[in-house]
Every structure is written in C-alpha cells, then in structure tokens.
Amino acid sequence: MSKTTIINLLSTAILLCGTMSVQAETLRGTVKDAVTGEALIGATVKIAELENAAAVADMDGNFTIKISKGGRYTIETNYIGYEPSVMKEILISGPKEVVLEIALRENSTELKEVVVKPRVNKEATVNPSVLTGGVMLSMEEASRFAGGYNDPARLVMSFAGVSGDAGGSGLSIHGNAPERMQYRIEGVEVFTPNHFNDMWNAGYGLVSGMNSNVIANSDFFTSTFNANYNNALSGVFDVKMRSGNNSKHENILQIGTVSEELTLEGPISRKNNSSYIINYRYGFTSLVDKLGLVDTEGSHLGFQDFSVKLNFPTKRAGTFSIFGLGLFDTNHDDPLKIEDAHSVYDASNNDSKLTQILAGASHKIHFNNKWTWRTTVAYNMQHLKSNMHYYGFARTENGTIKQPLAYEDPNNPNSKMYPYSQQQMNEDRLVFNTELSKQVTSKWLTQFGGEYSHRFFNLYYRSHDKLYDTVNPMTEYTKMKDNTGLANLFWHNIFNLSDKFSLSAGISGNYFLLSKDLSIEPRVSFKWEPNEKNSFSMGYGLHSMIEKLDAYFYRDGNDRLVNKDLGLTKAHHLHATYMHKFNSNLTLRVNAFYEYGFDTPVGINGSTYCVTNRYYNYTDEPLVNKGNTRNYGGDITLEHYMSHGFFGQTNFSLYKAEYRGQDKVWRNQLYDRGFMFKILAGKEWMIGKNVLNVSAKYSIQGGLRYTPVDVDQMRARVNMGIIDDDPIYKEGEEFTKRFDPTGVVDLTISYKINKRKVSHTIAFEGLNVLGAKVPQYQRFDLGTRDVRIDDGGIAFPNIFYRLDF
Template sequence: SKHPIPYATVRLSEKEGTGTITDSLGRFSIPQVPVGRHTVEAAFMGYEPGIFREILVTSAKEVYLEIPLKESVNELNEVVIRARTNKEEAMNKMATTGARMLSVEEASRYAGGFDDPARLVSSFAGVAPSVSSNGISIHGNAPHLLQWRLEDVEIPNPNHFADIATLGGGILSSLSSQVLGNSDFFTGAFPAEYGNAVSGVFDMKLRNGNNQKNENTLQVGIMGIDVASEGPLSKKHKASYIFNYRYSTTGLLNLEGGKMDYQDLNFKLNFPTQKAGTFSVWGTSLIDKFGSDFEKNTDKWEYMSDRSESKDKQYMAAGGISHRYFFNNDASLKTTIAGTYSQLDGGATMFNHSLESTPYMDLNSKHTNLILTSTFNRKFSNRFTNKTGFTYNAMFYQMNLAIAPYEAESLETVSQGKGNTSLISAYNSSSVGLTERWTLNAGIYGQFLTLNNKWSVEPRIGLKWQATPKATFALAYGMYSRMEKMDVYFVKTKSTGDKSVNKELDFTKAQHVMLSFGYKISDRMNLKIEPYIQFLHDVPVMADSSYSVLNRSDFYVEDALVNKGRGRNIGIDITLERFLEKGLYYMISGSLFDSRYRGGDGVWYNTKFNRNYVINGLIGKEWMLGRNRQNILSINLKLTLQGGDRYSPIDREATMNHPDKEVQYDETKAFSKQYSPMLIGNYTVSYRINKKKVSHEFAVKGLNFTGAKEHYGHEYNVKTGKIDVSDGSTTLTNVSYKLEF
C-alpha cells in the first residue's frame, strides 16, 4: 500500500546500540554514524526485514533512505525470517522478470557512468552500450523503442543533443545522479501499469531532499560546473527541497566537428501534511546548442560534410504536481498533473567552391503534452494487492521539416502538421500470494489513440516460485504496443501533395515471453539467468522495401509506411554479481541474442542493432585511508566486449549515379555486413577526504580508454574517387573536484 510504517526498528547491522524506532509517519534518524560504509536494516512484526547494504556515509552530507518492507505471507507456525537485499529485485513488486533496480549507491560507483543513469544501466545484461551516445539498445531493439518515465509520467527523450547521434539517445542525460532516487529498469515482460512501449522502460524517480539540514554540492570539471543543494523548507512540517544545475561550454563532446554547449536543471519540492497527504512539485529541463562550421579552405575538401554548416537548438522540459493520499493503513491514491515540452530548431547549408551557401535542411518541431494520471493502490491482505490507474495524455504538435532532394535544389516539405490528439490508457494489476512460495502477478492494460481511433488491449501475467530459500524460478508473458513519434504520422510526399500518408498507422505490437532463474550463492553473491523471446508484429515498414521503423536511427521519416512488418528477438541474459563487501564488488553480465526483422518486401534480415553478443565485466575496490581511516580511495573498471556495428553493402553504381555522390546501399542485403568486435574500456578513480562537516572528492573518469571505433556510415571522397568508411573513436576524460558542505 506504500503506507508509512510507524514504530518499526531501524538499525546498523554491524554496530550494536545504533538502533532507533520510526515515528507515526514512518520517519527515522540515526545520529552520529561514523564515516564509511554501513548496512541499514529495518524490521517490523509481520514483515520481511528490509536491508540496504554498504551505504556510504560522508562527513558533509546526511544519507536519505526510503526502505520498503514486504508483508510476510508465511503461516505463523512456519515463519522463517530471511532478510531481503533490496537491490536484488525491482522496487515495483509486481515485476516478475526482466527488472532491475538502479540504486543511488551504484550510480556513484560504476565506471564510465559520468553521473548519467542511461550509461549506468548499460552494465546490465541485455543492454548493448554505445560510446558516442547513451542510447539504450535492449535485446537488439532500437534505442528509440525505450520508454523514459519520470515520477510515473512518460517524458520526452531526456538527453542532451537528443536524436543527433542516435534516435532515442543523446550524449548525456539531463537527469543527474545527484538528484535521482532508486529507480527501476525493465528489459522485457514488464507489468501492466507500463504501456506505450515494446522494448523496455526506464522508470526513474527523483529523491526527496534532506528535511533536517541544508546540504550543498559544488563540482567543477573539464566538462563544466555542477551545483546542487537540498534542505528543509519547513522543519516543523518536514517539507524539503532539492535541485541540481549543470552548465557546460566545453565543446569536448564533439561528434560532428562542431561545438556543443548544454545546461540543465532538476528539482523536487516535497510537502508532507498530517491529514491531507503528501504534495510534491518536480521538474527537469535542458537547453542545448550545437553548431558545426564548414571547412573554409576549399583545397581541403574531401567529403560532402566538409562543405556543410549546421546550427541546432534543443529545448526539453517536464514537470508536474503530484499528490499521494493514504486511506487508513491499506490503500493510497496518487494523482499527478504534468506537462512536457520539447522543441528542436535546426538548419543546414551547403557551400560551393565560390563559398556561396544554399539551404539544405530546415527543421522546426514543437511538442507539448498535458498529462493527468492517477493510481489507486490497495492491499486487501498480506497476500493480495491491487493497483488500478488511468492516464489521459493530450498531445499538441507543430512541425515543419523541409529537405533539399539534392544539393542546390529548392527545399521540399517532408513532414508537416499542426494540431492535437490524445492518448488515453488504463490498467488493472494485481499481485496474489498463492502460497508462501508461489506469487502470481496478473493484469491488463489498454490504450486508445484519438488521432485515428486505433486501440489495443494487452494482458500481462507473471508467476514466481520460491523453490528454496536460495533458488527462485519465474515465468512472465505480456502483450505490448506503442504509437509512433508524431512526425511519422504527418509525412507528405510529392505524389500525395498535402495528404498525410501515415495518419492511419496502427500501433507497433509485441509479445514478450521471459523465464528467470535466480540463485543466491551467498549473502553477497547472486546468479540470474533469463532466457527470452520477443515477437513483434504490425510493424510500420515501407512496401516492397527492407525499410522498417525497428531500425530507425534518423530523426525523421520521409516515406509512406504500412503495418505489415514483423520482428523476432531471442536470447539469454546472464548476470553474476558480488555486492560490495569489505571494499570489493564485481559483476559479470553477458547476453547472447539474435535480432531479426521482416521488411515490406517479405524478406527476413538482421536488425541494425543485432550485435549477437555483449559481455560486461565490472570490478571496483575501496580502501579506507587516513589517520582515522575516514578517507576513501576508490578504483573502478569496466570492460565491454560486443559484436560490431552492422551495415548494408554499398551499391557503388547507384552511388556514382547520384547527383551528390551520396552513398547508396544494397537494401536487398540490409545489415548483412558486420564490423569487427568492439572492446570498450571505462574507468573511474576517486579520492574522498572527509573533514568535519566538509567533504572533498578528486576524481578522474575515462570513457573508452581502449579507443574502440564506432562506424557512422560511408562518404564519397571527391579527391580519390573512393568510398571511405566514416568512423571515429570517441575518448573522453573528465578530471573533476567536488566539494560537499
């Protein structure tokens, strides 16, 4: 029910005499905790103990924890108390398989994370990482198929320079780990409350600020400055605030030969009351500027890109007001009114040898969503919990995209639209403890798009068996669907004039089946094996072509599509993890998979993101140093070995006949070629000095120190007359200093 538990016992497991009791609202405080790592345990009669292990306590900031407890379903004469390490499973207790919690504690440690939650989850099984972007490809699915959520609301792509390198990804998330709370990441077969997604869901939460004292953080590094603050708004009423602001003009994140500037702001205000529930006001936003100049020395021109100049501005904002009200001890109602906004203004020009410019592309896109969502959660007994909810999403759009078909020709409208539509959804989901060892999670989700009156009804079911105290088995199945991005519905072609050719597109649909086996090797080590299969159907494809939205990586579509495509992803995810103990942790995760799709020509191909395998190895070690052993030296390493980028064979004849020598591909053999495997290495080295009420941290973070190359396509070289591979090795190093006080 998510109701606060009064008079529960909370203590530090390894230190006697450090316990406390929660108050009537479930709040607690443990004073004078020594600097270092500690394990916090909460217990209450009738509930399984909840544990957070190896929580880092520093001298400058207090630690804020929300510890969920699960009611025991054991008969009184058979009670066996087993402490649960909360990070072993998702925060959402109706998740059966394919779910993992990303904890704040993990976010501060993983190598190569750059305080970016999207890059952090790339360490999990089933996810293929990228170097130049933080796009999340799950089980061979395209990154744009992932759904981003914040505070229970679907939000636009929350990444800086979104959709430039990879549709659905960006360079760096606007959501810093400074303000994120524990969040859930789903790779498949997710519960009924999640909809409009066919790949995965990243369900992120903002944490509440400290309601007892003000705490501040200032970080300065090569990549920019980062300022964060939190504290009480009213100590009497336990109201709090937290915010984080980042600003960068480094240009170091350059991918296109230009300069990138960004800034973002995140905040959350929390207002608990005695009788009216808890109110919160939250938001995230970003502003990006990107510009690339053309090569002014015409003697150096080799590629078409040398003669192009572009300028882009991006804006994104999402925010809302949430209210949670508790009814007695067994029910709660959470309602959120939210709004999201995204805007992209871009343009590109081409220059001839006389340095005269011609417009090549012009884009203006604005999307505004107004959202009302509400969820009623009731615990009928210690065996039966139900969640029922609905979401009304009013979408307003205005877009105009014009592209010149060839250099020096006039711009032609590709996609244009202005108006509004709505996506309405509802769900009902239940968790039933059939016995003390068997749990059934079942529900149904439905959605309706008013733009074209398309609808979908989707059952979800999961069954979990606690075979032994150490071994669990689970099976989950679900049907899923998603609407396309708004630009797809308003594509216009020469032959159709002002008619939007894709307005009647149906949802892309999918079915997920996932098995799960979990084994607790020891109190600190877990093994998880999850085989899965995903079937996709009604996928928008181009008739008589290999094109499918499952491979979409560009920010626009310019062709008429039909719902006749299919897809199939099959594989197995394996994770062996040793949680942090005595300063050491490690994790080995691997995925073997095959991702295929059927285009409008009826032929099956590899998907663009079918790397076939991904193997991750993470390890980290901490040492307590200094006279009083209160300083911390931390070294973390991550290595990833994965299959290479896929591409289609070049059609040289068609390329040479193209007016601009733009490289053309043999789409009858789409993505049949693959580059060599990639070895990506990341590291983080930090040293934290804890003084009285002040903490200093010096850190060096490296991304792709192994110099792995990514391939972006091919370009025609006007000097040599050859077609060259367009690739690059993005290597980043950030040296930073952080002050907490």
C-alpha cells in the same frame, strides 16, 4: 554564478573545516509500507556491525542514528507482520547525512513456525508488484561504477542485454532501436531526457539530463512490463526523484572539465517535514576540446539542465510535491577545413537548438483501509529546430570534382554554403496519471488506474532532393500543426499464494486517438522460490506503442498524408529468469527472451524500410502496418555485491534481431549486434575518514548492421558530376554486413577527503579512455573514389573537484 561567488563559497567551506568541532556521522531515514507509503511506527532500525547503534521509528516513521566512525555498514530493519529488510554496504562517511527511505513489504506467510526471509537490497525492484523482467538501479552506484558518470542512462549500459554507444546515451535493448523504450519520471511518460536527443539520431543523445544527485533508486525493465507500464516495446526506465533533506541544509558544488554544477537541498519547514532539492548544471564540451582532451570534430556543443523537487507532507491530506526538469542544448559547426573534406557528408554544416521542459505536481495519500491513491499532472515539451547547409564543391570543366574542395570563405565571393534541409519538431504534452492500490489481504495486492496525454504538435521537415539545388524550392515531407491524444487504462494484481510462489496478472488498454486504434493487452508472470538459494520466474505480455509523431504526417508527391491512419505497433514478449545465490554477496542470473512484433510500420512499393531500423530523426516515406519483427536470445550475469570494499559484475548476451516487410523476407535489424560482453570491477578503501575508489569496465559488442554502398554506381554518378546526399546501396543486401566489434574501457578514480563540516572529492571519470573508434557509417569518399568507414565513438574524460558542505 560569478567567479567571485564561487571563490567565496570555497573560502567559507574551507574556513569551516578549521573552525568546527568534530561531528558524528548521521544516518537518518523513514520506514514505510512499500505499497501504501504509510509510516511504520515502531519499526526498529539497527546497524549490524555496531553495538548500541539502533533506533525506533517515530510517529512519522522517521529514525536517526549517530555513529562516531564512518564506513560501510549493513542496515537491518524489522517490523511485526513485515518481511525484514537488509541493506548492505551503505556508506556513512563525511558531513553529509545519509538519508534512507526503507520500504517494507507485508509478510504474506501466516504466523506459524516459519522463518521469514529478509529482503536484501538489489534483489528486488522498487515497484513491489514486479516479479520478472526488471532490476533496481542504485544511484549510489552511479558515482562509483566506471562509466557511470553520475548518469543513470550510462549506468544502465552495464546491464546484460543493454547496448550503448561510446559517444552517446541511447539505449538499445536486445537489438531494439533506442526509440522503442520509454522513460518515466515521477510516474508519467516523458520525452527521452537526454541532451541533444533527436537532434541527429532518434532516441539518442550525448549525456542524460537526469542527474544521480537528485534521482532516487529507480527501476529498469527489459521485458514483460506490468500492466501499469504502456506505450513501450523494448524497455521502461521508471525514474524517481528523491526528496531533499528535511532537517538540514546541504550543498554540493562541482567544478569539472565537462560541466559545472550546484546542488542545494534542505528543509522548507522542519515542523512540517517539507523539503526542497535543486540542481543546476552547465556543460561546455568546447573547453575539453580546447584543452585537447576530446575531439568534437568541429562541432561546438553547449548544454545546460536543471532539476527541482519540492516536497510537502501533511498529517491528514497526504503528500504533495512539485517537480521539474529542463534541458537546453545548442550545436553549431566550425567552417569546413579543406583538408578534412573527402565526402559530401564532411561538407555539411549543422545549426541546431533543443529545449526540453518537464513541470509537474503530484499528490499521494493513503487511507486507513489500506487504500493508496496517487495522482500526477504534468506538462512536458520538446522543441527542436535544425538547419543543414552544405559547402560548395569546386569542379573542373568536365564536371568532375577537383581537389582541394571549395568552402565558405568570407574573402572569396565565389564560395558559399547551400541550404539543404530545415526541420522543426515541436511537441507539447499535457499528462494526467492516476493510480489506486490496495493491499486487500496480506496475500493480494491490487492496482488500477490510467494515463492520458494530450499532444499538441507543430512539425515540419523540408529538404532539397539534390544537393546544391538553387533553382527548385525544398520538398516538404512533413508540415502539420494539430493535436491528438493517447489514453490507457490498467488493472494489475499480485497474489502471494505461498512463501514460495507468487503470481502477477493484469490487463491494459491502449487507445490512440489519431488512428482510433485500440489494443487490449494481457500481462501475466509468476515467481517460484523453492529455497533461499534459487528462484525461477517467467512472464508474458502483449505490448504496444505509437511512433514518433512525424511518422504520421509524411506528405507524398501529391501532398497526401498517406501515413495518418497508421495504428499501434505491437509485440508479444516472453521472458524467463533463473537466479542462484551462491552466498549473500554473489549471485548468478540467467535470462531467456523471445519478442515477436506485428503491425510494424514498413515501406511500400518494394521498399525494405522498417521503423525498427529508424536511425535518423525524421521519416520521409509512406508506411503501412504490415511488418513483423523478432528478437530472441539470452543473457547471463554474475554479480558480486559490494563486500569489504570490492564489487564486480560480468555478463554476456547472445541474441538475434530480425524484421520483415511486405515481401515476407526476414532480414537483420540495424541494431542486431549479435553479442555483447561486459566486465566491471572496483575496490573501495577507507583511509581513516577518507574514501578511495577505483573501478574499471571493459565492454565489447558487435557492430551495427549496414547495407553496403554500390561503389561502381557511385563512381559512375560522380564521374557525371552528380553529387547528392543519397548514397546508392546494393539491392538485395539490406543489413547483410556488420561493422567490426569494438572494445571500450571506462575508468573511474576518486578520492574523498572528509573533514569536520565539509568533504572534498577529486576524481577522474574516463569514458572510452583508450579512445577506441566505433564504426558507425559507411561513406563514399570523393577523393579516393572508394568507400570509407566513419567512426562515431569519442573519448570523454571528466576531471572534477567536488565540495560537499
């Protein structure tokens, strides 16, 4: 979009502010059955705090309520034979319509003299069949929670048991590696949708490609997933994209120091209730680097993404939708500065490119006999290419390094960069997912279906065994172009045995075509609610997943594919939750969990490597399915839902994460941080029609585990003139050390000015505003001939102006 176009849009919107008459705020939405998606004709919706602010759902389940004064309100919905719904603190303010999708659950209690308890938002997952191990993620919170950054992945970092990184969006759950969790979008498994995902570290990334402007309320699971969730060991992020406004065209233009974005939504056909929503974002961290707002340490990171969803409801043939997501990332490094080179790692130069595309179509239809059928087909790809070079080091005559270090200088023909590694990780997936569900009776819901993904891949990874090797060719650790598939089937049921007790039970089957490995996995959970204030739930599940495909195609020194027969990695999950409601706004949640992994790939011939400690984006050693893991501990969360403008949450987690290889010795896992503590609080003020929001979050967590470098051996090697990319670690001390804990402060301040036909928002979103350094690596410093700690955390301030019109 050109600068002239942006100026014209701003001018037009501001002109509308002065010419349009005052319009009432609008609440619209749809009331439907939570299971079938069927419109609930005649459901009543009202705003509890206002008189005569109510509506009745029409033939399509739609309702509209106009109010004259904006604010936060409680939305109550009732329908005969269904549990009432209470949605608290819904912000209705400004020209943008508030569109709700209200899903009611059928009342399982027989019609006796029983007071049916209303279901309050945030107390249940979007998926109606989940009893334990999951929480609902509200996208509205992503805009006002400190550290949310309009990024669903960063919002999840506020939850108990979930650790993140000050410089990225990788999610570690209860000490598991980020790559052990799964993302789903519109019902299908996808690559981790983070910018720069797998570019350096497996399952990480800088910021999510998912944008809260286009994401609906979604579910996040940390244990004992239902049978319809497969190929994950630590967690599942089940993301739903929202449909665009089907009655009014609305737009968002945002200009900031980190990214610029435009969101367009509106009706395709008002008669048919079809709609579109499109979001495009262009990010350039080089701007904040040049402004001195963030230090990118010589790396230039560029990213773009887009999201789209087209929704086509029909009267009799169900609802069709088309959706898409695209991420485009580039990275290159500045020439090396002599004064910054103290380690061989400082002398690296990385040139990388990442492309991710998701394109799919889905269809959902419900039948009069309470059957619902959803089918989704999708194409998902991730193509990564990366080249690593190292700048040459100048040496004295006896072979030792002299200072300063040499670097690539266009005026000096004796200086040069030496190639070290080349990597290409291209994978394309065709995915088919289908699910049938039926509310057999008011007490029994059954679901069954499956997913098949066929995976085409073209992988290579080659590297020199030693730096500055100009004689020998690179060693090829991975080189394979082929295809394989992953299939699963499931059957899941939920039984509401009484108004106090529910039981969920199912079974899943996972089959990996490459290794011909089949896993049959039972899942069961229950929830007991003895009264309105207390509930107890517990679940068990056997889960499995495949590794990243490069792990299967490592080639040993004899060019043999020694990992090709690796089977599924498996784990038993046991999870329990106690929940106490002090009142309608204050809730205590206590979790306890135990996970025992088996058939985990580990190294051979004395190697202490385990895939659960995978940090880098490649595998370069032979593996066997003979390892174990165990993760156990507990979380406690005290949450205050928004009331009178105040909201807050504090949680504490204490856990242990261990693994063992073929030697049967238990060791700490890389992500065994031990503990984490988070406290978040915010306040919102209505100033006339305008909204001021201030929120802050403080989090502290234990550091990553590491193996100490053997300083004496490193000094001896450097004295002999040997410099390479492999540090020598102390044997027998694998992951015995832990970096110091790090405290990080996030801050969000926003002010929204609501005019007649437009709203203006000025905001500051600061991630790690105090610039806390997060220890990430132990290095050997060539200058001091001693170890040093390299930090990974960065401060990431985003100052932006947003226009809703």
